[in-house]
Amino acid sequence: MPIFSKRHLLGIEELSKEEIQFILQTAEALKEISFRDIKKVPTLRGKTIITFFYEPSTRTRVSFEIAAKRLSADTVSISASTSSLVKGESLLDTVKNLQAMQPDILIVRHSQAGAPHFIAKHIDAAVINAGDGMHEHPTQALLDAMSIKEKKGKIEGLNIVIIGDITHSRVARSDILLFTKLGANVRVSGPPTLIPPYVETLGAKYCFYIEDALEKADVIIALRVQRERLKQVLFPDIREYALQFGLNKKRLLFAKEDAILLHPGPVNWGVELDPEVMELPLTIILDQVTNGVAVRMALLYLLGTKRSSNEMAH
Amino acid sequence: MRWLIKGGRVVDPSQNLDEVLDILIEEDTIKAIEKNISVSDIEVIDAKGKIVTPGLIDIHTHLREPGFEYKEDIESGLMAAVAGGFTAVCCMANTSPVNDNQEVTRYLLKRASDCHLAKLYPIGAVSKRLEGKEMAPIGELKEAGVVALSDDGNPIADSGFLRRALEYAKYFNLPIISHAEDKTIAPFGVMNEGELSTKLGLSGIPAQAEEIMIFRDIKLAELTDWHIHIAHVSTAGGVKLIREAKERGIRVTAETCPHYFSLTEEAIRDFNTNAKVSPPLRTEKDIEAIKEGLKDGTIDVIATDHAPHHPLEKEVPFEEAPNGIIGLETALPISLKLVETGTLSLSKLIAKMSYLPAKIFNLPGGTLKPASPADITIIDPDICYCIDVNMFFSKARNCPFDGWKVKGKAILVMVNGKVVYTMHSFTV
Numbered sequence: 038m039p040i041f042s043k044r045h046l047l048g049i050e051e052l053s054k055e056e057i058q059f060i061l062q063t064a065e066a067l068k069e070i071s072f073r074d075i076k077k078v079p080t081l082r083g084k085t086i087i088t089f090f091y092e093p094s095t096r097t098r099v100s101f102e103i104a105a106k107r108l109s110a111d112t113v114s115i116s117a118s119t120s121s122l123v124k125g126e127s128l129l130d131t132v133k134n135l136q137a138m139q140p141d142i143l144i145v146r147h148s149q150a151g152a153p154h155f156i157a158k159h160i161d162a163a164v165i166n167a168g169d170g171m172h173e174h175p176t177q178a179l180l181d182a183m184s185i186k187e188k189k190g191k192i193e194g195l196n197i198v199i200i201g202d203i204t205h206s207r208v209a210r211s212d213i214l215l216f217t218k219l220g221a222n223v224r225v226s227g228p229p230t231l232i233p234p235y236v237e238t239l240g241a242k243y244c245f246y247i248e249d250a251l252e253k254a255d256v257i258i259a260l261r262v263q264r265e266r267l268k269q270v271l272f273p274d275i276r277e278y279a280l281q282f283g284l285n286k287k288r289l290l291f292a293k294e295d296a297i298l299l300h301p302g303p304v305n306w307g308v309e310l311d312p313e314v315m316e317l318p319l320t321i322i323l324d325q326v327t328n329g330v331a332v333r334m335a336l337l338y339l340l341g342t343k344r345s346s347n348e349m350a351h
Numbered sequence: 352m353r354w355l356i357k358g359g360r361v362v363d364p365s366q367n368l369d370e371v372l373d374i375l376i377e378e379d380t381i382k383a384i385e386k387n388i389s390v391s392d393i394e395v396i397d398a399k400g401k402i403v404t405p406g407l408i409d410i411h412t413h414l415r416e417p418g419f420e421y422k423e424d425i426e427s428g429l430m431a432a433v434a435g436g437f438t439a440v441c442c443m444a445n446t447s448p449v450n451d452n453q454e455v456t457r458y459l460l461k462r463a464s465d466c467h468l469a470k471l472y473p474i475g476a477v478s479k480r481l482e483g484k485e486m487a488p489i490g491e492l493k494e495a496g497v498v499a500l501s502d503d504g505n506p507i508a509d510s511g512f513l514r515r516a517l518e519y520a521k522y523f524n525l526p527i528i529s530h531a532e533d534k535t536i537a538p539f540g541v542m543n544e545g546e547l548s549t550k551l552g553l554s555g556i557p558a559q560a561e562e563i564m565i566f567r568d569i570k571l572a573e574l575t576d577w578h579i580h581i582a583h584v585s586t587a588g589g590v591k592l593i594r595e596a597k598e599r600g601i602r603v604t605a606e607t608c609p610h611y612f613s614l615t616e617e618a619i620r621d622f623n624t625n626a627k628v629s630p631p632l633r634t635e636k637d638i639e640a641i642k643e644g645l646k647d648g649t650i651d652v653i654a655t656d657h658a659p660h661h662p663l664e665k666e667v668p669f670e671e672a673p674n675g676i677i678g679l680e681t682a683l684p685i686s687l688k689l690v691e692t693g694t695l696s697l698s699k700l701i702a703k704m705s706y707l708p709a710k711i712f713n714l715p716g717g718t719l720k721p722a723s724p725a726d727i728t729i730i731d732p733d734i735c736y737c738i739d740v741n742m743f744f745s746k747a748r749n750c751p752f753d754g755w756k757v758k759g760k761a762i763l764v765m766v767n768g769k770v771v772y773t774m775h776s777f778t779v
Contacts, residue, residue, distance in 0.1 A: 127663070127667065129666050149670040149671060150551055150552040150622070150669065150670065151553075151622030151668055151669045152668040155669075170552055171552035171553070172552030172553075210550075233548075234545065234546075234548070234549055234557075235545060238549065238550070239549060239550060269538070
């Protein structure tokens with residue numbers, strides 16, 4: 038029987054295959070709530086959930102807030118620009134003050150790797166990592182997995198290709214960890230300046246040329262060119278990136294005919310993705326967003342309700 | 352005051368001594384070192400079963416005063432020093448104000464002499480404000496008492512500037528200490544570049560950042576025929592470059608620190624900020640090369656790079672945390688592990704912590720020869736204990752060795768013939 042006994046969700050790294058599958062099953066069961074007329078269940082009534090975003094985000098934050106509200110939790114949002122952090126309060130003090138108000142779940146996005154792990158050491162609430170620096174973005178990987186499973190029926194044995202700025206991508210790290218745990222063949226490619234050293238130790242195969250990576254792919258995940266992160270000279274300019282590394286219909290011909298295309302968003306149309314791929318039936322970028330709510334509902338449910346494993350497995 | 356240290360195993364590499372001897376001390380000076388000295392009417396220290404060595408000397412310490420007394424000050428730092436067995440330390444210039452003028456140097460020396468603990472030998476800045484642009488008044492600093500020059504932490508990027516600084520420093524017989532790091536390679540780096548940095552999503556600093564700079568420094572030492580000292584060597588490639596340079600007779604010396612031969616990058620796996628240090632902790636392969644370098648003499652000295660920070664400064668997410676590990680109170684027991692594992696003889700280890708530091712920076716001490724200052728450390732090699740940061744005399748707690756089981760401790764430290772530290776278990 039699957040058991041989910043984690044106190045926090047800090048990364049895919051610490052999840053077992055069984056735990057991942059259990060989260061996905063829970064998400065699949067909860068997805069239906071979002072399609073009801075009255076999109077609300079009382080599961081987390083009386084629970085306080087804080088979204089604490091130290092970095093800008095639209096999709097992830099809204100997704101978490103909607104997920105919390107559909108489970109009847111009370112939500113409070115703080116961001117770096119509205120919190121005392123701009124007055125120079127340390128993260129440690131902020132966390133201690135939040136703890137003093139007895140929240141049940143703290144959802145954290147931070148520009149620094151390990152910040153949620155740091156917070157988890159200083160707070161009783163469950164901590165969910167909503168993206169930490171270049172490290173992990175576990176809920177994105179889970180919603181990617183849910184979306185792929187929906188279309189392909191499985192993860193195991195699929196050729197999953199991640200293209201773009203792997204170095205600065207927490208999505209890539211969590212995706213690689215999750216898909217390899219579930220038995221997929223993961224390949225990565227992109228400009229060599231955006232591939233981290235020893236990338237294969239994460240579990241992915243590194244293809245030097247994009248076309249080799251795309252060969253017979255079942256799933257293609259395009260990554261955002263994170264202009265805000267590129268503090269160094271890593272490629273000449275956006276135009277050259279689009280021409281040499283952007284995904285267009287021609288490049289996608291290397292993949293299997295029924296390959297699906299994902300992107301964690303927000304998309305820079307005309308950079309990593311040519312707008313011509315927008316209409317392709319294989320593009321499931323908006324399904325990812327829908328599933329994001331379900332995955333986050335599942336995690337809030339699993340971390341927010343302290344029940345025995347028997348009850349959890351309903 | 353007269354002292355007789357009796358029956359200890361005297362390890363003095365400056366005289367190739369490793370035998371049971373007595374040491375006679377009068378006032379601030381060693382008078383005699385012989386078998387079975389018997390003198391009446393004298394304070395006797397029974398050192399049977401203990402190791403008696405020249406006082407340990409740390410050539411790389413940050414005492415943070417003036418400017419950052421909340422991290423450490425001269426008194427707390429020198430207390431930590433003597434508790435760790437050091438009778439002298441050299442303090443780096445990156446204080447506020449910077450030690451780039453004689454007023455700061457004189458202040459440091461006055462504060463230290465008022466403490467009556469370990470001796471202090473200030474290191475002056477190479478450049479004004481450590482900016483690497485204008486030379487500090489090196490002659491004036493020398494007159495005020497600095498023993499070496501360094502812009503530690505702010506590596507001198509401009510090779511032309513360093514060349515002129517070496518030429519000029521030679522006139523004043525002051526070595527230049529280099530923190531060898533090409534910062535342009537990894538401007539955002541916070542740890543060693545490798546598998547783990549990729550996994551943790553932290554920016555890495557490749558070994559080449561150190562190796563490129565060591566190579567340049569060696570070339571400039573060759574060009575100027577002057578002494579450059581490479582601080583805290585952390586890479587296998589760096590050891591190799593220094594070894595080759597020494598073989599060619601270039602005036603280069605080198606130090607490493609206990610954490611570079613005891614810890615790998617694994618120490619930061621859980622985002623442990625207390626193991627965040629510059630240069631970063633590296634790999635098993637580097638540790639092996641550094642031990643080899645210590646063994647064959649490529650690395651002359653074990654220094655601490657004692658870099659105290661306030662505990663709250665380290666209680667932050669990893670990337671934000673300042674670099675630094677404290678070492679004064681752990682260097683001896685951690686380094687003694689090298690003797691236990693057969694990497695170094697006890698005599699070689701003591702040489703790297705007393706005689707050689709004194710020799711390469713022209714400092715008094717580092718020897719028990721008669722007429723030398725009575726700076727002496729007595730070590731109990733058999734005390735087993737766990738390192739506990741809360742017992743430190745240092746104000747700081749940023750020590751990745753907390754909880755380590757170690758063996759051996761300085762139990763009595765004498766500076767200029769005065770006992771400045773004893774551990775209660777030792778009976779005088």
